Amino acid sequence: MLRIEDLHVEVDGREVLSGVDLEVPAGHTCVLFGPNGSGKSTLLHTIMGFGQYEVTKGRILFLGRDVTHLPIHERARMGMGIMLQRPPNIVGLRLNDLVVAAGDGHLDTEETAKALNMDRFLERDINVGFSGGEIKRSELLQLSMQEPCFFLLDEPESGVDMESIDLVGRKIHSMLYDKKGCGWEKGDRSKSALVITHTGKVLDYIDADCAYVIRGGRIMCSGRPRDILRDIQERGYGECIKCRMVKL
C-alpha cells in the first residue's frame, strides 16, 4: 500500500526527517509512536504532500506508484485521506460545502453528520470556534464522505473528552472496517492506515498490526503495537528505543 524509502525532509531549510524507511501493507493498520518533535506529524504531512515539507532525498510509493512529487489532490484522488490534528479555520466557508465536495454524492451528508453529532455544525464556518472534540468529528465527517482506502490519522484522540473518545474511536473502527472494497482484503478489512498516537488509547478501537517508533527524524524500531506501547509506558521512549536497538 505505502512504502517509504530513505525519506529526507526539510522544513524551512532544517532537516526534520533523516532517512525514514517504513511500510504499511495493504489491509494493515500501523501506528506511529514518538516523543514530541520527533517528526511524526511531519511524516504524515509529507505523505499527503503538503507544500511546506521539502523532500530532499528518498521516495514515497503509494499503490506501487512514486508519488513523491505528486500534487496533494492527486494523492487524495488515488485514495489517500488525512485527519489533521490542527486543521485551519476558514471563515465564510460552510462545513457542508466542503463535506459535499469531498464526497462523490452517494452518501447522505445529513445522515453521516448525524452519526457524528455534527449535523448542527454543517452550516457553521469550517473549524471556526470548534472545540477539540468538534474538530476531530469534523475531520472524521470529511473523511467519511471522502472514503479513502488509506488513512493518515494524526493523534485522533488528542484533546478529546472521554465521552467523545468513544465516539471518535468507534467511528475510526467503522471506517477502517468498512467493507467497501479497495481491491484487496485482509480478513475482514480492506482499508489501510497509518495512525499517530501518543497515548495508545486508539488501540482500544482498532486492531493495529504493526508499530513504528520515530525519534530524531528516524524510525528507531518496529514491532507489535501492544509490546511497543508497553515498553514506552514502562520505560519511556529513551529506554524503549535503547532496548529495542539492542535486540535488533
Next chain:
Amino acid sequence: MPDGQALRRRAEEALKRKGAFGRDYDLDEFEPGSSEGDTYETLEDITPEQKQTMMNVGVLPSAEERSGSLVYVDNAVVHQSSADQGMELLPTLDAMERYDWLSDYSWRAVPVDKDKYTARAYLEGANGYFIRVKAGRKVEFPVQTCMMIDTEKRTQHTHNIIIVEEGASLDIITGCATSSHANESLHLGMSEIYVLDGGSLSFSMIHNWGEKTGVRPRTGVELGKEASFVNNYVIMKPAGSVQSYPTCQLNGEGAAAKFNSIAISHPGSEIDLGSQVIMNAPHSAAEILSRSITLGGEMIARGRLVGNAPDIRAHLECRSLIMSEEGRTLAIPELEAMYPDVEMTHEAAVGKIAREQVEYLMARGLDEDEAVGMIVRGFLEGSIRGLPESLRQEIDDAVSMANLGN
C-alpha cells in the same frame, strides 16, 4: 423646505465642487443622455440586447415573483409596472407633480450642493423612480429596477426617492449596467431613502459597468424609530471608476442599519466603496461589512461609524484579499463616539489566501483552482447572511469566470 429658487442657486454654486473622494470628472466633457425613449408595455417587449443587459444584472424580463419593475435607459423611464396595491412605483418627476408633500423629502437626505454630481443631477431635472410603500404593507416580492446607460459619452442622472412608511416592508433589487453601446459614460445616481417608524427595507444592487465607465452615486438614508435598513452592494465585473459613500442617519430610537459590500477590483478598475452611519438615537445599531478582492485594480474600503447618542452598538469589518502582484488595497475604518456608553468595534484585515487553507481542501480531493474558488466564494458571500439569491448567483458566476485559482 427650501424653495425651488434656493435649491437652484445652491446647485449652481456647487457645479465646480469636487467630490470628497475619487477621481474628478469634468462634466463638460459629457452630454446629458437623452430623456426621450420608446416606452414598453411589458419588459418582454424590450429589445433583445437590452433584455440581455438587464438579465446580466439580475433584472428579470418575465417580472415573475416581482412586485414591480422600472427600467431607466439613459435618462428616460422606458417601462414601469406595479403589481402591488399597497405600493406605488412611478417616475420621480410624475410623483413630484402628483404629491406636493414630496418636496419635503426631495433633496433632503442627499443635499443638492454636496458636490458637482448632485448639482448636475438637480440642474438637469433628473428623473428616476419613486417608490412608496403604504403604512403597514408588507410587500411580498421584491421590486426590481434597472439603470442602463445605452449611449457613449453621456451622463445618466437619476433621482430616486424611496419611502417605506410606518410598519411597512420592502425588498428592492437594482441592476445597474452599461450596454455594449456605452463605455466611457458617467452614471450620477441620486438615491434618497426614508424608512419611517417600524418600517424595513432591503436594498440590493448588482453592477455591470463598462471598463471606462465613471460611477458617482450619492445616497442618503434616514431611519425612524425601530426602522431597519439593509444595503447590499455587489460589484464583480470590471468598471472604470466607482466611488460610493452613502450616508445613513439613524434618527429614531432602536433603528438599525447594515451595509454589506462585496467587490472585485479588476486590473484598470478603481473601486472606492464605503458607507457611514450616524447614530443619532439611543439603542440604535449599525454594522458595516466589506469583503473585497483586488485582481490588479485599486480597491478602497471605507467605513465610518459615528456614535451620536448613548447606548448604541456598532461594528465595522473590512476584509480584503490581494490576488495579484499589481493593484492596491486600502482599508480606512473610522469610529467616532460622543458618549461613553457606546459599544463600537472594528476589524480590518488585508492579505492573501493562506496556503494552508488551499492545501487543506486539496487533501479532500479538490484541485488547486477548485480549492481557491471555494475559499474565495466563502470569503465573499459566506460571512454575509441572508444575501438574495440573485446576488449569490452573481458572485458564484464571477468567481467561476475570473478563474481565481490561476
